[in-house]
Amino acid sequence: AQTIHQWPVAEIKAVGSPLSLGCTIKGKSSPNLYWYWQATGGTLQQLFYSITVGQVESVVQLNLSASRPKDDQFILSTEKLLLSHSGFYLCAWSSGDSDYTFGSGTRLLVI
Amino acid sequence: GDSVTQTEGLVTLTEGLPVMLNCTYQTIYSNPFLFWYVQHLNESPRLLLKSFTDNKRTEHQGFHATLHKSSSSFHLQKSSAQLSDSALYYCALYASSGSWQLIFGSGTQLTVMP
Numbered sequence: 266a267q268t269i270h271q272w273p274v275a276e277i278k279a280v281g282s283p284l285s286l287g288c289t290i291k292g293k294s295s296p297n298l299y300w301y302w303q304a305t306g307g308t309l310q311q312l313f314y315s316i317t318v319g320q321v322e323s324v325v326q327l328n329l330s331a332s333r334p335k336d337d338q339f340i341l342s343t344e345k346l347l348l349s350h351s352g353f354y355l356c357a358w359s360s361g362d363s364d365y366t367f368g369s370g371t372r373l374l375v376i
Numbered sequence: 377g378d379s380v381t382q383t384e385g386l387v388t389l390t391e392g393l394p395v396m397l398n399c400t401y402q403t404i405y406s407n408p409f410l411f412w413y414v415q416h417l418n419e420s421p422r423l424l425l426k427s428f429t430d431n432k433r434t435e436h437q438g439f440h441a442t443l444h445k446s447s448s449s450f451h452l453q454k455s456s457a458q459l460s461d462s463a464l465y466y467c468a469l470y471a472s473s474g475s476w477q478l479i480f481g482s483g484t485q486l487t488v489m490p
Contacts, residue, residue, distance in 0.1 A: 311477055368420060369419075
């Protein structure tokens with residue numbers, strides 16, 4: 266069975282500090298990977314997607330970047346956090362082009 | 377562009393009453409996939425049900441929905457609400473194969489009271 270693991274579970278970071286969030290998929294070869302962001306009380310906004318290792322496409326610009334260094338790994342990062350980056354970050358995967366399965370998420374508070 | 381509209385931000389009802397959460401969508405593509413996701417407090421969204429077949433009812437865990445392409449709707453229904461149904465419900469649209477984007481509505485918070 267496929268498992269999706271996100272780390273860290275939660276972070277409190279200062280404005281202007283760097284950030285790196287990770288996501289690993291096990292039990293699935295060449296998954297399609299996605300990053301979503303959910304502001305408190307807000308909807309789920311897709312940030313990035315990656316269909317193959319080394320290739321990432323941006324959906325919205327939020328001063329964030331993503332990379333896929335390995336087939337089973339997806340990284341979300343920024344060099345300088347803003348207050349507006351606070352929220353719930355979710356990694357998801359799919360085998361086809363629908364049916365997304367979400368990880369348990371990372372809660373980020375920027376102060 | 378593609379979009380999903382959920383008109384009710386908050387729905388509160390009494391246990392045992394029927395549930396209906398509205399979802400309409402906009403897309404130029406003729407064969408969209410529609411989904412309902414449920415998110416309980418402090419958890420991640422979980423797929424509840426999905427459809428891509430016009431006018432066919434799909435059911436899961438007591439909930440059902442029918443995709444109506446003529447009205448671009450995919451309303452979620454349940455005959456009798458339970459306390460455990462209290463959660464945030466998202467309607468989502470996958471407009472076309474290869475778009476790689478699952479677009480979510482604004483969500484409806486359902487609260488079921490005893």
